[in-house]
Amino acid sequence: MPISMVLSDYVAEFLAGKGIDHVFGYQGGAVTKIIDSMVNGGRIRFVQNYHEQASALAADGSARISGKVGVAVATSGPGATNLVTGIANAQLDSIPVLFITGQDYAHNISKTLGRLNGFQDLDIVSVVKSITKYAVTVTDPSRIRYELEKAFYLAANGRPGATLIDLPIDIQFKTIVPEELEGYVPSQEPSLPVHTKDLETVLTALRGARRPLVLAGGGVRLAKAEQALRHLIDATGLPVVTTLNGLDVIEGGLGFAGLYGNTEANLAVYNADLLLVLGARLGQRQVGKVVEKYTHAHVIHVDIDPEELRRVITDSTVIHADIRTFIEALTEAVGTGLSQDWPTWWEMLRGWQREFGKNVHVSVTELDPVRFLTTLVEGADDDAIFAADVGQNQMWLAQAFKVRGQQRLLNSSGLGAMGYSLPAAIGARIASDSAQVIAVTGDGGLQMNLQELNLIGHKALNIKCIVMNNNTLGMMREVQKRYYGERYYGADEESFSCPDLERLAYAFGLDYIKVTSEDSAPDVLAALRKTGPCLIDVRVDFDSLLLNRYDELHVFEANTIHDPNPAS
Known part of the structure; x- marks a missing residue:
């Protein structure tokens, strides 16, 4: 006799069967049932973030390190829309992530262009259609196997990316018979032989x-x-x-x-x-x-x-x-x-x-960001995972980074999402028990997902967060200096500031180190080797510099090789 089961339990069993042992998310009324099925089954760990954007970016970081499909879960309405930045990030950087959103009761989903009927009711599929490989709302319980298999397959195969399954509350509670469900059979993709x-x-x-x-x-x-x-x-x-x-x-x-x-x-x-x-x-x-x-x-x-x-x-x-x-x-x-x-x-x-x-070292009298980060990269473990944010800090780290052994460098490259490094580091930490995990951010990027320091401190996650702190939006300040007559709207002391990171660290239960000189690099390296979370406040010059290619046009002119017969 065929065995029946609750649809949410089927989803949990499906994910566990694919080797998914942790998901990231934020609890909410429309996903309580599915999260309960995941955790109560005993095979999936639920990581509660403090913002759904962080859940999405943590799933992204986890996927990059584990090599598996990352999974993030959020409730309907604002929970789902808070995922959007992370969905776009996974899609643009070709990272396989499956997003599962709760939805209002199926009968409340409006079929018109007017306002929807329920609470926190939103057509998230239409919102994310342009930034996913596949997105669908499941209103027919008998389609759950097909849609799950399709979304999971598309996330991981071909050029990887983001997919989304939207599940109404009442559909999650429905009883299904797995043996009777139709599966997804991928269309025969054209082979890509090397001719x-x-x-x-x-x-x-x-x-x-x-x-x-x-x-x-x-x-x-x-x-x-x-x-x-x-x-x-x-x-x-x-x-x-x-x-x-x-x-x-x-x-x-x-x-x-x-x-x-x-x-x-x-x-x-x-x-x-x-x-x-x-x-x-x-x-x-x-x-x-x-x-x-x-x-x-x-x-x-x-x-x-x-x-x-x-x-x-x-x-x-x-x-x-x-x-x-x-x-x-x-x-x-x-x-x-x-x-x-x-x-x-x-x-x-x-x-x-x-x-x-040596040209990337732009400071003579102050702490030089690239030289300092070069010392840290060279002194880090051979399997260290660096998660960069977006802004000057990202480029300083990239200029300093020369990979050694199994080291990794995680970046939000396509979307360029400030606030990426902290949740990505959390995802990396959950995916890898033993590797050294180091988030490198700026004081601007840090404040985009500042709340995730609470997860790091509460769970005593072994993550070191290095803040390249110039108390401004350094890259924006450079742009305004170059092209806007030094009018620093949003990047001056009146309109932007960084909070006291020492107090912040202690509030969240993290160790704290203040760095004002490159002479402190050995102390920072020692801190990286200690177990436990730490916030490392690296003070860099307010008008810190970041060289780009346009600053070096004279270098290219002086080093151009004039070849009358280029290869063809």
């Missing part, structure tokens, strides 16, 4: 290149191709730079390229005659406003998403392929190596590293 002609095109270009370069993006990790890329680099001797999202995919690179990238990495891209782009979207923060000034190279762009190909560099050679499959096939095709190892090119690259590695 011999594509490999020949790349090999011919590499053999003819004098200054080849690999640009590795976040798609390398999404495709689980880190080891494959390492093997390719070892087999070919190709130099590699990364995007912001690719900074932690390979050890030994030249740094990250882009608007705020390392000078030596940007010079390498600019002067390359062949640029092999692997899993990078080539957005404006990467290539700049004038694409022609980004590189002189023949660009070969490989990506699983055909929409990204020729979107920016229209005359590039494009290869639509899974990144790992492509890299493995190229490595095999290379065999024992190429006919040259480009010694002259490597000599130039190493010269730029020696000459310009």
Whole structure:
């Protein structure tokens, strides 16, 4: 005889069966039942955040570290809308996250364009349709298996991203018979074989290149191709730079390229005659406003998403392929190596590293943010997880970060959501019991999700929160200085301030360290190794600086390689 069960219990069993052992969320009337099913089943841990946006971003951080689909839960109405920033973040950075929202009783859901009938009643599916791979309200209990399987599959497969299942309160209580439910069968996706002609095109270009370069993006990790890329680099001797999202995919690179990238990495891209782009979207923060000034190279762009190909560099050679499959096939095709190892090119690259590695250090008399963070990155554990926020602090950390071992760097790259680092670090901490977890934020980003310090303190989570504190919105202040006649609306002492972080730390039950000098770096490293939460208040100059590529136009003019016969 078929066994029946309550629909909310089925959802919990489904998630547990997929290896989901924790979800993030905020309790509310429309999700009490489903959360009860998750926790009461004994297989899923519910992490109560203090804002639904933090739940969404924590699920994002957890997914990046665990390699599984992250899950966040929120109640109807404002609970669901508070998820929106995190939903967009997961979608734009291609992070697999399933969002589950509660909904008002099914009969209250309005079918008209007028106001809805119930309390906290909102059509969240219409709200998030443009920022998800799939979103649906389940009003027929018999569809729950199909919709769950579809949402979970789409979140994790192809180009990963955000999906959402909206569940009315009464539907959660319905009785279903799992054996009678229809499942989801993915449509047969077209295979993406790596064609011999594509490999020949790349090999011919590499053999003819004098200054080849690999640009590795976040798609390398999404495709689980880190080891494959390492093997390719070892087999070919190709130099590699990364995007912001690719900074932690390979050890030994030249740094990250882009608007705020390392000078030596940007010079390498600019002067390359062949640029092999692997899993990078080539957005404006990467290539700049004038694409022609980004590189002189023949660009070969490989990506699983055909929409990204020729979107920016229209005359590039494009290869639509899974990144790992492509890299493995190229490595095999290379065999024992190429006919040259480009010694002259490597000599130039190493010269730029020696000459310009110090350029990111912009302060002589005050604490230099990049130099200080470089010391911390170098002294952190080989498996340390850094979660960056958005603003000057993010770019300082990116300029300082040279990955070692299994270190990770989590960024909100596509959306650029201030307030990302603290909840992302929480997600990383829950997903990894042993790794050192370090949130790096600014005093602005910290205050976007300040309430999550309560979760860290209450649960004594072993997270170190480093606040690069200049008591202003530093990046906005720079923009206003450059382009708005030093009119600092919203970024001056009258309109913006940072609270007393020492009192704040003690209020939330965190240890506190104040840093005013780079001489304190050893004390900070010692604190990173201690168990327990700590708020580290790093005082940087009010008018702190952040170099970008436009500040170094003279460097590019002086180091341009004029090649009459570029590779093609």
